[in-house]
Amino acid sequence: xxxxDGVSQPGxxxxxxxxxxxxxxxxxxxxxxxxxxxxxELLRDVIIPALGAAAxxxxxxxxxxxxxxxxxxxxSTDSFVVSPLFxxxxxxxxxxxxGTVNDLAMMGAMPVALTVAFVIEEGFPIxxxxxxxxxxxxxxxxxxxxxxxxxxxxxxxxxxxxxxxTTTGLGRRLPELTPSAERxxxxxxxxxxxxxxxxxxxxxxxxxxxxFEADIASDTRPLHWLVATMATAASHEIHVLRDPTRGGVAxxxxxxxxxxxxxxxxxxxxxxxxxxxxxxxxxxGLDPLHVANEGCLVAIVKRDAADRVLAAMRTLRAxxxxxxxxxxxxxxxxxxxxxxRIGSNRIVDMLVGEQLPRIC
Amino acid sequence: MKYVEExxxxxxxxxxxxxxxxxxxxxxxxxEVCGGQTNTIVxxxxxxxxxxxxxxxxxxxxxxxxxxxxMVDKACAIAVRPEVTFTSYGDMxxxxxxxxxxxxxxxxxxxxxxxYSPMEAxxxxxxxxxxxxxxxxxxxxTTAPANAMAVIRAHELGLANFSILxxxxxxxxxxxxxxxxxxxxxxxxxxxGHVCAVMGWREYEPIAARYRVPIVVTGFEPLDxxxxxxxxxxxxxxxxxxxxxxxxxxxxRNGNEHAQDAIRRVFQVADRTWRGVGRIxxxxxxxxxxYLSFDAAKRFAVDDIATLENPACIAGAILRxxxxxxQCAMYGTACTPRTPLGAPxxxxxxxxxxxxxxxxxxxxxxxxxx
Numbered sequence: 001x002x003x004x005d006g007v008s009q010p011g012x013x014x015x016x017x018x019x020x021x022x023x024x025x026x027x028x029x030x031x032x033x034x035x036x037x038x039x040x041e042l043l044r045d046v047i048i049p050a051l052g053a054a055a056x057x058x059x060x061x062x063x064x065x066x067x068x069x070x071x072x073x074x075x076s077t078d079s080f081v082v083s084p085l086f087x088x089x090x091x092x093x094x095x096x097x098x099g100t101v102n103d104l105a106m107m108g109a110m111p112v113a114l115t116v117a118f119v120i121e122e123g124f125p126i127x128x129x130x131x132x133x134x135x136x137x138x139x140x141x142x143x144x145x146x147x148x149x150x151x152x153x154x155x156x157x158x159x160x161x162x163x164x165x166t167t168t169g170l171g172r173r174l175p176e177l178t179p180s181a182e183r184x185x186x187x188x189x190x191x192x193x194x195x196x197x198x199x200x201x202x203x204x205x206x207x208x209x210x211x212f213e214a215d216i217a218s219d220t221r222p223l224h225w226l227v228a229t230m231a232t233a234a235s236h237e238i239h240v241l242r243d244p245t246r247g248g249v250a251x252x253x254x255x256x257x258x259x260x261x262x263x264x265x266x267x268x269x270x271x272x273x274x275x276x277x278x279x280x281x282x283x284x285g286l287d288p289l290h291v292a293n294e295g296c297l298v299a300i301v302k303r304d305a306a307d308r309v310l311a312a313m314r315t316l317r318a319x320x321x322x323x324x325x326x327x328x329x330x331x332x333x334x335x336x337x338x339x340x341r342i343g344s345n346r347i348v349d350m351l352v353g354e355q356l357p358r359i360c
Numbered sequence: 361m362k363y364v365e366e367x368x369x370x371x372x373x374x375x376x377x378x379x380x381x382x383x384x385x386x387x388x389x390x391x392e393v394c395g396g397q398t399n400t401i402v403x404x405x406x407x408x409x410x411x412x413x414x415x416x417x418x419x420x421x422x423x424x425x426x427x428x429x430x431m432v433d434k435a436c437a438i439a440v441r442p443e444v445t446f447t448s449y450g451d452m453x454x455x456x457x458x459x460x461x462x463x464x465x466x467x468x469x470x471x472x473x474x475x476y477s478p479m480e481a482x483x484x485x486x487x488x489x490x491x492x493x494x495x496x497x498x499x500x501x502t503t504a505p506a507n508a509m510a511v512i513r514a515h516e517l518g519l520a521n522f523s524i525l526x527x528x529x530x531x532x533x534x535x536x537x538x539x540x541x542x543x544x545x546x547x548x549x550x551x552x553g554h555v556c557a558v559m560g561w562r563e564y565e566p567i568a569a570r571y572r573v574p575i576v577v578t579g580f581e582p583l584d585x586x587x588x589x590x591x592x593x594x595x596x597x598x599x600x601x602x603x604x605x606x607x608x609x610x611x612x613r614n615g616n617e618h619a620q621d622a623i624r625r626v627f628q629v630a631d632r633t634w635r636g637v638g639r640i641x642x643x644x645x646x647x648x649x650x651y652l653s654f655d656a657a658k659r660f661a662v663d664d665i666a667t668l669e670n671p672a673c674i675a676g677a678i679l680r681x682x683x684x685x686x687q688c689a690m691y692g693t694a695c696t697p698r699t700p701l702g703a704p705x706x707x708x709x710x711x712x713x714x715x716x717x718x719x720x721x722x723x724x725x726x727x728x729x730x
Contacts, residue, residue: 269370340403340404341369342370342374342377342406342582343409344404347717347719349716349717349718349719
């Protein structure tokens, strides 16, 4: 936790003529994680100013007090190790805010407070740290959630890859909204809020050594406003909310099918894949349904509420392309099946193994 | 996506399907040679909508699948050396050797890197002169030109720290080996479009004539495959056995002569062992004498490694097309993409993995989804 004490001069050394240590302003040093003067400087000069309006107010205590009135609190945490740290459409900072805000939103909760923890590799450029913190600050401010506490650790060169960020979010659940992966019911429809695949293909195409540049950017964005808007149109009828991040839409829907013990049928022609995403997937041999997203959600909604929910979603930019992509059907065994464009059926499986490199 | 979506048009697909249903009067078995075609057929559910009795048999055309266990063991023996940076296409990393695989070695500290082109490996060798950079050169005639160019480039740059571990195989000898098998029930072939883009189809003409078997050079999109199937069935129904070209937008009879020149310059034809099939004479490529100094197997003295295959795995019968994955006792139980026993389960283009990823469990899909 953030502390500012323990930085007073050790006794008995006053007047000793030690050489002034070299002041390294460009790189993170092991000493920046010592809890001493350098740590305090890093907080005071780099992290807190960069967080801007989202930064903790007042003295830096061992923990934050959060005032809440609702009974239903939601807590979620996520670590971010994306490589590269900066990519078209976002960076690790924005991703760390959106990832946790969206996890809260998928539980039907609006974010109340975030904490941020950094693990920084010795030698990491201060300028990059400032840039990441500024991005966290603006993403948090835009999402309307303060960063109330944090932690900074520095590890030796080679012990981490640049910068890892962990965010924890506290949220307040909207009344009457109780989405759960166990609530998909035969007859429900599957709604997708936006085109798929932009985040994962952006990261893959910016990977060092991959010799093409696609006109493509990550879709990372907060989704809680979208959820709040959906909640104005329906409440209990929204059975499941999930953001299809790693593993993509295919893995998310398989998890839902298993948790609810239902079969989900998709219509291939209804699933929007941007041309650039399709092209990258063709080249790398990926299925867009397996590619990570950071700016769309899948909702499984009672059929008679679907039109109302869709109309509400389309009033926001994050949901302007929302559409029905499938339905929950009867059938033996939890599965995701898809009617292909040529009219045959195929089973959509979960992603096995990994897509290199790290994507979030 | 321009030049791709056109070949996935549902209306045209239905027209072709109607024509296939109209011309088919007898049961036929067609083998698509290439793993990429297998993937399209299974993912699009094409064999699900063909006439009853028209069977697609999935051939040996997945480079990862036919690379022998012994070659994976050689790769592992090289990759663990401290001075070596071992580079490979991603799919080869998960292929189980007899004691380990390249991904596991990487987790234990070996310098194993995924590259998307052999030229990337050459660049690493140039940029990191203290490392011995090895590229795992697997594949059919399709990948051979790029691998040949990498060797030529490394030679021009005078790179003494670059070498390739060669496991190249050739399609026509594999086809004749399948046709010579007494169990073979293949009536026609869909030849691999990308292999033919490099090699042309002249070498298939004697095969079609000698075995009286239609061969249709076919592309990889749903419409390509449907049209290739239609052309093959038309030949069978009218008693013809010729080489025809469906993939006219990419393939000419003589192929790409520049690419062939590069292959001939760097490689020479040699006997090769195919996983599950065994040794096939003149069925692969090895480095030609002028480029032997780029041979990683010689440089790191792994030539004497010899390994037997897992006896429970029926990869041979799968690759020859005499058994379906669902007829294997290990399929989906002991052997899954997470825990592959044999190579056809490893690559997404492998017959077993393609079946598994499409959820094939022996039940007909249509009834399961009704």
